[in-house]
Amino acid sequence: MTHIDPRPSVIEERLKGVKRIIAVTGWKGGIGKSVTASALALLLAQKGYKTGLFDLDFAGASDHLILGAKGLFPKEEKGLEPPFLRGVKFMSVVFFSENKAVPLRGANVSDAIIELLAITQWGELDFLVLDMPPGINDAALDVIRFMRKTEVLAVTTPSMIARDVLERSLALYRKLQVPVLGVLENMSAARRPAAGKLRLDPGLEKALGRPAALLKTAFAADLALSARRLKLG
């Protein structure tokens, strides 16, 4: 018996109103992808851009914690319309998991991503920021497959381990012809503000969960500088 998955046919339609898709990636865990993606979405929305944020890290979803999202749920309207959080349209698997563990194998992750891409009505957006899980896995491959206009914004740290993994990821993106917008070095030891450097900010932890406070951190200021240089807004 034939098994045709109809969902991919509408993904392009769901994203047709999205001008740019920025995938915040980094193949190591714990290097600050989620904070970078969340803060970038907040910064773009603050500048007046129509912005979306999609947390694709199902196992380690954390954007809702960084943004202090509570009591939100998508609205059912010919699909699901993501709720607004400080001007950002926000979608995450936590809306459906009650913040419990989501123990999915690779094929299940792919199925869940396709489902959410098929039913989420993003509408008109200047930027859709994707918070990617670590590594090159089902989520990353599905983004490359279904979200053809994706540009990669890679996050790394000063560690030689993170840099080495970064080089491998950049080589693969080149091979797959996925445009790389730039590289951000998080936890940087740079003494002065510089494009591409996100300096270690001791005040960042206390601002997590409070978007207004997060936007006032030194981390956000460094990210805003890098975003300007990368012509993101």
Place this chain on the structure above:
Amino acid sequence: MHEWALAESVIKTAVEHAGAEKFKKLKETGVVFGELQAIDKDIFVFALEELRAQYPVAQKCRFKIIPEPAAFLCKACAHKFSLKVLKKTNDEAEFIHFVPEMAHTFLKCPKCKSPDFEIAAGRGVHITYIKGDR
């Protein structure tokens, strides 16, 4: 009404298939409704009726809904089980309705309690056949 988004995917896929197969008109499309996702048939059919106006090739297409029972296979202990033996709250059922993979968050193998099971059948919506006239 998130059924609308899935109905749109079904009709769009059928229309694309008609184009690829050079069908002048679609006659019948078999649409499987997996038990796990619990799609509302009335809303889905209503959405299809609304949508078909946009696609001339699908004007006369019959969409045959075929229910498929959910079947699970535990990867930890190889136990096979059905949806009927699993307990879930109304909220959990709603979350699974939106994203069937949430079954792994809320449901467990009744024998060994593992969430590591395969949804062997009856997950969600898919197309099983598309018939048309050339």
